[in-house]
Amino acid sequence: MTEKMATASLTKLVRCVILDLDGTLLNTDGIVGNVLKVQLSRYGKQWDGREAHKILGKTPFEAAAAVVEDYQLPCSTIEFISQISPLFSDQWCNIKALPGANRLLKHLKNHGVPMALASNSPKESIEAKISYHDGWKSSFSVIIGGDEVRTGKPSPDMFLEAAKRLSMEPSSCLVIEDSLPGVTAGKAAEMQVVAVPSLPKQSHLYTAADEVINSLLDLRPEKWGLPPFEDWVDGTLPLDPWYIGGPVIKGFGRGSKVLGIPTANLSTKGYSDLLAEHPSGVYFGWAGLSSRGVFKMVMSIGWNPYFDNKEKTIEPWILYKFDEDFYGEELRLIIVGYIRPEANFPSLESLIAKIHEDGEIAEKALELPLYSSYKNDPYLRSS
Ligand code: ADP
Ligand code: RBF
Ligand code: MG
Numbered sequence: 001m002t003e004k005m006a007t008a009s010l011t012k013l014v015r016c017v018i019l020d021l022d023g024t025l026l027n028t029d030g031i032v033g034n035v036l037k038v039q040l041s042r043y044g045k046q047w048d049g050r051e052a053h054k055i056l057g058k059t060p061f062e063a064a065a066a067v068v069e070d071y072q073l074p075c076s077t078i079e080f081i082s083q084i085s086p087l088f089s090d091q092w093c094n095i096k097a098l099p100g101a102n103r104l105l106k107h108l109k110n111h112g113v114p115m116a117l118a119s120n121s122p123k124e125s126i127e128a129k130i131s132y133h134d135g136w137k138s139s140f141s142v143i144i145g146g147d148e149v150r151t152g153k154p155s156p157d158m159f160l161e162a163a164k165r166l167s168m169e170p171s172s173c174l175v176i177e178d179s180l181p182g183v184t185a186g187k188a189a190e191m192q193v194v195a196v197p198s199l200p201k202q203s204h205l206y207t208a209a210d211e212v213i214n215s216l217l218d219l220r221p222e223k224w225g226l227p228p229f230e231d232w233v234d235g236t237l238p239l240d241p242w243y244i245g246g247p248v249i250k251g252f253g254r255g256s257k258v259l260g261i262p263t264a265n266l267s268t269k270g271y272s273d274l275l276a277e278h279p280s281g282v283y284f285g286w287a288g289l290s291s292r293g294v295f296k297m298v299m300s301i302g303w304n305p306y307f308d309n310k311e312k313t314i315e316p317w318i319l320y321k322f323d324e325d326f327y328g329e330e331l332r333l334i335i336v337g338y339i340r341p342e343a344n345f346p347s348l349e350s351l352i353a354k355i356h357e358d359g360e361i362a363e364k365a366l367e368l369p370l371y372s373s374y375k376n377d378p379y380l381r382s383s
Pocket of ligand 2: 254255308
Protein backbone atom coordinates (compact mmCIF):
# COMPACT_ATOMS: atom_id res chain seq x y z
CA MET A 1 0.00 0.00 0.00
CA THR A 2 1.31 3.48 -0.80
CA GLU A 3 1.85 5.96 2.00
CA LYS A 4 -0.96 8.12 0.66
CA MET A 5 -3.47 5.27 0.76
CA ALA A 6 -2.41 4.33 4.28
CA THR A 7 -2.97 7.89 5.50
CA ALA A 8 -6.33 8.16 3.78
CA SER A 9 -7.58 4.95 5.33
CA LEU A 10 -6.60 6.05 8.83
CA THR A 11 -8.20 9.48 8.89
CA LYS A 12 -11.80 10.31 8.09
CA LEU A 13 -12.21 12.45 5.03
CA VAL A 14 -14.07 15.73 5.35
CA ARG A 15 -15.92 18.03 2.99
CA CYS A 16 -15.97 21.32 4.87
CA VAL A 17 -14.03 23.29 7.47
CA ILE A 18 -15.25 25.03 10.62
CA LEU A 19 -12.84 27.61 11.98
CA ASP A 20 -12.48 29.35 15.28
CA LEU A 21 -11.58 33.05 15.07
CA ASP A 22 -9.65 34.38 18.10
CA GLY A 23 -6.24 32.74 18.42
CA THR A 24 -6.84 30.55 15.37
CA LEU A 25 -7.19 33.05 12.51
CA LEU A 26 -6.59 36.27 14.44
CA ASN A 27 -3.77 37.14 16.79
CA THR A 28 -5.98 38.40 19.60
CA ASP A 29 -3.84 37.33 22.55
CA GLY A 30 -1.88 40.56 22.68
CA ILE A 31 -5.06 42.65 22.45
CA VAL A 32 -6.67 40.80 25.36
CA GLY A 33 -3.56 41.40 27.46
CA ASN A 34 -3.50 45.11 26.59
CA VAL A 35 -7.15 45.64 27.45
CA LEU A 36 -6.96 43.78 30.75
CA LYS A 37 -3.77 45.63 31.67
CA VAL A 38 -5.52 48.99 31.16
CA GLN A 39 -8.73 48.11 32.99
CA LEU A 40 -7.06 46.30 35.91
CA SER A 41 -4.73 49.24 36.46
CA ARG A 42 -7.84 51.40 36.97
CA TYR A 43 -8.53 49.14 39.93
CA GLY A 44 -4.94 49.44 41.10
CA LYS A 45 -4.21 45.86 40.03
CA GLN A 46 -1.55 44.55 37.70
CA TRP A 47 -2.38 42.12 34.89
CA ASP A 48 -0.22 39.06 35.08
CA GLY A 49 0.17 37.66 31.55
CA ARG A 50 0.76 34.21 32.97
CA GLU A 51 -2.97 33.91 33.52
CA ALA A 52 -3.69 34.16 29.82
CA HIS A 53 -4.24 30.41 29.54
CA LYS A 54 -7.09 30.61 32.04
CA ILE A 55 -9.29 32.71 29.77
CA LEU A 56 -8.30 31.17 26.45
CA GLY A 57 -11.29 29.79 24.58
CA LYS A 58 -13.78 30.78 27.27
CA THR A 59 -16.97 32.64 26.54
CA PRO A 60 -16.64 36.40 27.14
CA PHE A 61 -18.77 36.08 30.29
CA GLU A 62 -16.71 33.20 31.72
CA ALA A 63 -13.46 34.95 30.91
CA ALA A 64 -14.60 38.17 32.56
CA ALA A 65 -15.93 36.27 35.57
CA ALA A 66 -12.57 34.52 35.98
CA VAL A 67 -10.72 37.85 35.96
CA VAL A 68 -13.17 39.51 38.39
CA GLU A 69 -12.74 36.62 40.78
CA ASP A 70 -8.96 36.14 40.44
CA TYR A 71 -8.30 39.84 40.97
CA GLN A 72 -11.11 40.24 43.53
CA LEU A 73 -12.47 43.25 41.68
CA PRO A 74 -15.12 45.32 43.49
CA CYS A 75 -17.56 45.04 40.58
CA SER A 76 -19.88 42.49 39.02
CA THR A 77 -18.94 40.48 35.95
CA ILE A 78 -21.55 42.38 33.95
CA GLU A 79 -20.11 45.71 35.06
CA PHE A 80 -16.60 44.56 34.18
CA ILE A 81 -17.76 43.50 30.72
CA SER A 82 -19.36 46.88 30.11
CA GLN A 83 -16.11 48.59 31.16
CA ILE A 84 -13.86 46.57 28.85
CA SER A 85 -16.19 46.34 25.83
CA PRO A 86 -15.32 49.80 24.47
CA LEU A 87 -11.62 49.10 25.05
CA PHE A 88 -11.89 45.96 22.93
CA SER A 89 -13.84 47.71 20.17
CA ASP A 90 -11.04 50.30 19.93
CA GLN A 91 -8.50 47.51 19.34
CA TRP A 92 -10.28 45.51 16.64
CA CYS A 93 -8.72 47.46 13.80
CA ASN A 94 -5.26 46.52 15.13
CA ILE A 95 -5.68 42.76 15.22
CA LYS A 96 -3.42 40.96 12.78
CA ALA A 97 -4.16 37.77 10.90
CA LEU A 98 -2.10 34.86 12.21
CA PRO A 99 0.59 33.45 9.90
CA GLY A 100 -1.03 31.24 7.27
CA ALA A 101 -4.59 32.44 7.96
CA ASN A 102 -5.04 34.42 4.74
CA ARG A 103 -3.33 31.66 2.77
CA LEU A 104 -5.67 29.01 4.19
CA LEU A 105 -8.88 30.97 3.62
CA LYS A 106 -7.89 31.84 0.04
CA HIS A 107 -6.94 28.26 -0.71
CA LEU A 108 -10.16 26.72 0.60
CA LYS A 109 -12.27 29.41 -1.04
CA ASN A 110 -10.54 28.94 -4.41
CA HIS A 111 -11.26 25.22 -4.22
CA GLY A 112 -14.90 25.72 -3.28
CA VAL A 113 -14.55 24.08 0.14
CA PRO A 114 -17.44 25.35 2.29
CA MET A 115 -16.29 27.17 5.43
CA ALA A 116 -17.96 28.24 8.64
CA LEU A 117 -16.73 30.53 11.39
CA ALA A 118 -17.75 29.51 14.91
CA SER A 119 -16.62 31.73 17.76
CA ASN A 120 -17.65 32.18 21.38
CA SER A 121 -17.63 35.97 20.78
CA PRO A 122 -20.94 37.65 20.03
CA LYS A 123 -21.80 37.72 16.33
CA GLU A 124 -21.53 41.51 16.28
CA SER A 125 -17.91 41.44 17.50
CA ILE A 126 -17.03 38.71 15.01
CA GLU A 127 -18.41 40.78 12.15
CA ALA A 128 -16.54 43.87 13.35
CA LYS A 129 -13.25 42.01 13.75
CA ILE A 130 -13.31 40.32 10.35
CA SER A 131 -14.40 43.51 8.58
CA TYR A 132 -10.76 44.67 8.79
CA HIS A 133 -9.57 41.66 6.75
CA ASP A 134 -10.18 41.70 3.01
CA GLY A 135 -12.14 38.80 1.64
CA TRP A 136 -12.77 37.11 4.98
CA LYS A 137 -16.48 37.72 5.35
CA SER A 138 -17.25 36.34 1.90
CA SER A 139 -15.13 33.24 2.61
CA PHE A 140 -17.64 31.94 5.14
CA SER A 141 -21.01 30.50 4.15
CA VAL A 142 -21.91 30.46 7.85
CA ILE A 143 -20.89 32.66 10.78
CA ILE A 144 -22.03 31.69 14.28
CA GLY A 145 -21.49 33.75 17.41
CA GLY A 146 -21.68 32.69 21.03
CA ASP A 147 -24.91 34.66 21.41
CA GLU A 148 -26.65 32.47 18.83
CA VAL A 149 -26.56 29.20 20.75
CA ARG A 150 -27.63 28.26 24.25
CA THR A 151 -24.19 27.21 25.46
CA GLY A 152 -20.81 28.15 24.02
CA LYS A 153 -17.74 25.95 23.66
CA PRO A 154 -16.83 23.48 25.19
CA SER A 155 -20.45 22.53 24.43
CA PRO A 156 -20.74 21.10 20.89
CA ASP A 157 -23.85 23.24 20.14
CA MET A 158 -22.07 25.82 18.07
CA PHE A 159 -20.30 23.30 15.84
CA LEU A 160 -23.46 21.20 15.41
CA GLU A 161 -25.39 24.30 14.43
CA ALA A 162 -22.63 25.24 11.96
CA ALA A 163 -22.80 21.77 10.36
CA LYS A 164 -26.57 22.03 10.12
CA ARG A 165 -26.40 25.41 8.41
CA LEU A 166 -23.73 24.06 6.03
CA SER A 167 -26.02 21.08 5.34
CA MET A 168 -23.18 18.74 6.31
CA GLU A 169 -22.92 15.71 8.57
CA PRO A 170 -20.74 16.40 11.62
CA SER A 171 -18.43 13.58 10.50
CA SER A 172 -17.77 15.52 7.28
CA CYS A 173 -16.53 18.58 9.17
CA LEU A 174 -12.96 19.48 10.06
CA VAL A 175 -12.67 21.86 13.02
CA ILE A 176 -9.59 24.06 13.39
CA GLU A 177 -9.18 25.39 16.93
CA ASP A 178 -6.51 26.91 19.14
CA SER A 179 -8.12 26.47 22.56
CA LEU A 180 -8.84 23.46 24.75
CA PRO A 181 -12.56 24.29 25.16
CA GLY A 182 -12.76 24.53 21.36
CA VAL A 183 -11.11 21.14 20.86
CA THR A 184 -13.44 19.61 23.46
CA ALA A 185 -16.42 21.12 21.66
CA GLY A 186 -15.28 19.79 18.28
CA LYS A 187 -14.77 16.25 19.58
CA ALA A 188 -18.10 16.37 21.43
CA ALA A 189 -19.67 17.25 18.07
CA GLU A 190 -17.97 14.10 16.69
CA MET A 191 -15.95 16.08 14.20
CA GLN A 192 -12.31 15.81 13.13
CA VAL A 193 -10.27 18.37 15.05
CA VAL A 194 -6.92 19.94 14.25
CA ALA A 195 -5.50 21.94 17.17
CA VAL A 196 -3.20 24.93 16.61
CA PRO A 197 -2.30 25.90 20.20
CA SER A 198 -1.81 29.65 20.47
CA LEU A 199 0.30 29.49 23.63
CA PRO A 200 3.79 28.02 23.30
CA LYS A 201 4.81 24.64 24.70
CA GLN A 202 1.23 23.56 25.34
CA SER A 203 0.81 20.90 22.66
CA HIS A 204 0.98 18.05 25.20
CA LEU A 205 -2.35 19.22 26.65
CA TYR A 206 -4.18 18.72 23.38
CA THR A 207 -4.39 14.93 23.41
CA ALA A 208 -8.09 14.98 22.51
CA ALA A 209 -7.37 16.55 19.11
CA ASP A 210 -6.91 14.35 16.04
CA GLU A 211 -3.78 16.29 15.17
CA VAL A 212 -1.79 19.09 16.81
CA ILE A 213 0.10 21.44 14.52
CA ASN A 214 2.40 24.32 15.41
CA SER A 215 0.87 26.93 13.10
CA LEU A 216 -1.49 27.13 10.14
CA LEU A 217 1.61 26.90 7.91
CA ASP A 218 1.78 23.23 8.87
CA LEU A 219 -1.76 22.27 7.94
CA ARG A 220 -1.86 19.55 5.26
CA PRO A 221 -5.41 19.68 3.88
CA GLU A 222 -4.84 16.47 1.88
CA LYS A 223 -4.60 14.55 5.16
CA TRP A 224 -8.31 15.25 5.55
CA GLY A 225 -9.29 14.63 1.95
CA LEU A 226 -9.18 18.34 1.04
CA PRO A 227 -7.18 19.81 -1.87
CA PRO A 228 -3.47 20.20 -1.01
CA PHE A 229 -1.76 23.59 -0.98
CA GLU A 230 -0.04 24.30 -4.28
CA ASP A 231 2.47 26.86 -3.05
CA TRP A 232 5.20 24.54 -1.71
CA VAL A 233 8.30 24.63 -3.94
CA ASP A 234 10.88 21.86 -3.55
CA GLY A 235 10.11 21.34 0.13
CA THR A 236 9.91 25.05 0.91
CA LEU A 237 7.11 27.53 1.47
CA PRO A 238 7.79 31.04 0.12
CA LEU A 239 7.09 33.81 2.64
CA ASP A 240 6.85 37.57 2.58
CA PRO A 241 10.46 38.26 3.54
CA TRP A 242 11.37 39.52 6.97
CA TYR A 243 14.54 41.30 7.97
CA ILE A 244 16.53 40.96 11.17
CA GLY A 245 20.05 41.89 12.10
CA GLY A 246 22.49 42.76 14.83
CA PRO A 247 25.80 41.74 16.31
CA VAL A 248 26.50 38.01 16.67
CA ILE A 249 26.18 37.05 20.35
CA LYS A 250 27.14 33.99 22.39
CA GLY A 251 24.54 31.21 22.31
CA PHE A 252 24.19 28.11 24.45
CA GLY A 253 27.71 27.03 23.52
CA ARG A 254 26.62 23.75 22.04
CA GLY A 255 26.05 24.39 18.30
CA SER A 256 29.59 23.48 17.24
CA LYS A 257 30.48 21.42 20.28
CA VAL A 258 27.46 19.13 20.57
CA LEU A 259 26.05 19.14 17.05
CA GLY A 260 29.00 20.13 14.86
CA ILE A 261 26.67 22.79 13.48
CA PRO A 262 27.62 26.33 14.53
CA THR A 263 24.76 28.82 14.82
CA ALA A 264 25.54 32.53 14.90
CA ASN A 265 23.01 33.68 17.45
CA LEU A 266 21.32 37.07 17.25
CA SER A 267 19.98 38.90 20.25
CA THR A 268 16.21 38.68 20.46
CA LYS A 269 16.12 42.15 22.08
CA GLY A 270 14.23 44.52 19.85
CA TYR A 271 12.69 41.60 17.97
CA SER A 272 10.23 40.38 20.56
CA ASP A 273 7.21 41.48 18.49
CA LEU A 274 8.62 39.92 15.33
CA LEU A 275 9.47 36.71 17.15
CA ALA A 276 6.04 36.51 18.75
CA GLU A 277 4.49 37.07 15.33
CA HIS A 278 6.33 34.27 13.59
CA PRO A 279 5.77 30.65 14.48
CA SER A 280 8.72 28.67 15.72
CA GLY A 281 10.21 26.51 13.02
CA VAL A 282 12.96 26.07 10.47
CA TYR A 283 13.38 28.92 7.98
CA PHE A 284 16.00 29.89 5.41
CA GLY A 285 17.28 32.87 3.50
CA TRP A 286 20.33 35.02 3.02
CA ALA A 287 22.91 36.15 5.56
CA GLY A 288 25.14 39.21 5.18
CA LEU A 289 28.27 39.56 7.33
CA SER A 290 29.69 43.06 7.26
CA SER A 291 33.25 42.22 6.22
CA ARG A 292 32.75 38.82 4.63
CA GLY A 293 29.91 38.92 2.11
CA VAL A 294 26.53 37.32 1.55
CA PHE A 295 25.87 33.62 2.18
CA LYS A 296 23.07 31.09 2.13
CA MET A 297 21.57 30.47 5.56
CA VAL A 298 19.19 28.03 7.26
CA MET A 299 17.94 28.65 10.79
CA SER A 300 15.71 27.49 13.55
CA ILE A 301 13.58 29.86 15.60
CA GLY A 302 12.09 28.54 18.78
CA TRP A 303 12.69 26.56 21.91
CA ASN A 304 14.73 23.70 20.39
CA PRO A 305 12.45 20.93 21.69
CA TYR A 306 15.34 18.49 21.85
CA PHE A 307 17.04 20.73 24.42
CA ASP A 308 13.80 22.22 25.79
CA ASN A 309 15.14 25.77 26.07
CA LYS A 310 13.35 28.31 28.23
CA GLU A 311 13.55 31.13 25.68
CA LYS A 312 12.74 31.42 22.02
CA THR A 313 16.08 31.88 20.24
CA ILE A 314 17.26 32.64 16.71
CA GLU A 315 19.82 30.06 15.51
CA PRO A 316 21.19 30.82 12.03
CA TRP A 317 23.56 28.30 10.48
CA ILE A 318 25.44 29.98 7.65
CA LEU A 319 26.01 27.46 4.87
CA TYR A 320 29.67 28.30 4.41
CA LYS A 321 32.82 27.04 6.09
CA PHE A 322 34.60 29.84 7.97
CA ASP A 323 38.06 29.47 9.46
CA GLU A 324 37.25 31.45 12.59
CA ASP A 325 34.54 32.78 14.85
CA PHE A 326 32.96 36.16 14.18
CA TYR A 327 31.36 37.11 17.49
CA GLY A 328 30.40 40.79 17.64
CA GLU A 329 30.26 41.19 13.86
CA GLU A 330 27.09 42.64 12.35
CA LEU A 331 24.91 39.90 10.87
CA ARG A 332 21.98 40.74 8.61
CA LEU A 333 19.36 38.17 7.67
CA ILE A 334 16.57 38.12 5.11
CA ILE A 335 14.24 35.21 5.76
CA VAL A 336 12.52 34.19 2.54
CA GLY A 337 10.95 30.82 3.20
CA TYR A 338 9.80 28.18 5.63
CA ILE A 339 10.75 24.49 5.74
CA ARG A 340 9.17 22.73 8.74
CA PRO A 341 8.13 23.04 12.40
CA GLU A 342 10.71 22.42 15.10
CA ALA A 343 10.61 18.82 16.28
CA ASN A 344 11.94 16.60 19.00
CA PHE A 345 14.16 13.70 18.03
CA PRO A 346 14.87 10.29 19.56
CA SER A 347 18.64 10.85 19.32
CA LEU A 348 21.22 13.57 18.76
CA GLU A 349 22.24 11.80 15.53
CA SER A 350 18.73 12.06 14.11
CA LEU A 351 18.54 15.78 15.04
CA ILE A 352 21.88 16.38 13.32
CA ALA A 353 20.81 14.41 10.23
CA LYS A 354 17.60 16.44 10.00
CA ILE A 355 19.45 19.76 10.27
CA HIS A 356 21.79 18.67 7.45
CA GLU A 357 18.74 17.76 5.38
CA ASP A 358 17.34 21.27 6.08
CA GLY A 359 20.67 22.68 4.91
CA GLU A 360 20.44 20.79 1.62
CA ILE A 361 16.86 21.89 1.03
CA ALA A 362 17.82 25.54 1.67
CA GLU A 363 21.01 25.30 -0.41
CA LYS A 364 19.04 24.08 -3.42
CA ALA A 365 15.97 26.30 -3.01
CA LEU A 366 18.04 29.49 -2.72
CA GLU A 367 19.14 28.94 -6.34
CA LEU A 368 15.55 29.45 -7.50
CA PRO A 369 14.92 32.96 -8.92
CA LEU A 370 12.04 33.27 -6.46
CA TYR A 371 14.54 33.29 -3.59
CA SER A 372 17.87 34.19 -5.20
CA SER A 373 16.69 37.71 -6.07
CA TYR A 374 16.97 38.74 -2.39
CA LYS A 375 20.70 38.01 -2.43
CA ASN A 376 21.32 41.48 -3.80
CA ASP A 377 19.11 43.31 -1.31
CA PRO A 378 21.07 46.32 0.04
CA TYR A 379 19.96 45.41 3.59
CA LEU A 380 22.49 42.56 3.60
CA ARG A 381 25.40 44.92 2.89
CA SER A 382 24.30 48.14 4.52
CA SER A 383 25.78 47.58 7.97
P1 ADP B 1 27.17 29.68 20.40
O1 ADP B 1 26.59 28.83 21.42
O2 ADP B 1 27.91 30.85 20.95
O3 ADP B 1 26.18 30.09 19.36
P2 ADP B 1 28.16 27.85 18.45
O4 ADP B 1 28.88 26.61 18.79
O5 ADP B 1 26.76 27.74 17.92
O6 ADP B 1 28.24 28.78 19.68
O7 ADP B 1 29.06 28.59 17.41
C1 ADP B 1 28.57 29.76 16.81
C2 ADP B 1 29.70 30.67 16.38
O8 ADP B 1 30.54 30.03 15.44
C3 ADP B 1 29.14 31.87 15.68
O9 ADP B 1 28.82 32.90 16.59
C4 ADP B 1 30.27 32.26 14.74
O10 ADP B 1 31.12 33.18 15.40
C5 ADP B 1 30.99 30.96 14.48
N1 ADP B 1 30.74 30.34 13.17
C6 ADP B 1 31.71 29.79 12.39
N2 ADP B 1 31.20 29.29 11.27
C7 ADP B 1 29.86 29.49 11.32
C8 ADP B 1 28.79 29.20 10.41
N3 ADP B 1 29.00 28.58 9.25
N4 ADP B 1 27.53 29.56 10.79
C9 ADP B 1 27.31 30.16 11.96
N5 ADP B 1 28.28 30.48 12.84
C10 ADP B 1 29.56 30.16 12.53
N1 RBF C 1 16.52 21.90 17.58
C1 RBF C 1 15.51 21.10 17.91
O1 RBF C 1 15.38 20.77 19.08
N2 RBF C 1 14.61 20.66 16.99
C2 RBF C 1 14.71 20.97 15.68
O2 RBF C 1 13.87 20.56 14.89
C3 RBF C 1 15.80 21.81 15.26
N3 RBF C 1 15.97 22.14 13.98
C4 RBF C 1 17.02 22.93 13.61
C5 RBF C 1 17.19 23.28 12.26
C6 RBF C 1 18.27 24.07 11.88
C7 RBF C 1 18.42 24.41 10.42
C8 RBF C 1 19.20 24.54 12.83
C9 RBF C 1 20.36 25.39 12.44
C10 RBF C 1 19.03 24.21 14.16
C11 RBF C 1 17.94 23.40 14.58
N4 RBF C 1 17.76 23.05 15.89
C12 RBF C 1 16.70 22.25 16.27
C13 RBF C 1 18.43 23.84 16.91
C14 RBF C 1 19.61 23.25 17.52
O3 RBF C 1 19.12 22.49 18.61
C15 RBF C 1 20.42 24.45 18.00
O4 RBF C 1 20.99 25.06 16.92
C16 RBF C 1 21.43 24.04 19.01
O5 RBF C 1 20.76 23.69 20.17
C17 RBF C 1 22.43 25.13 19.29
O6 RBF C 1 21.97 25.99 20.28
MG1 MG D 1 24.81 29.08 18.36
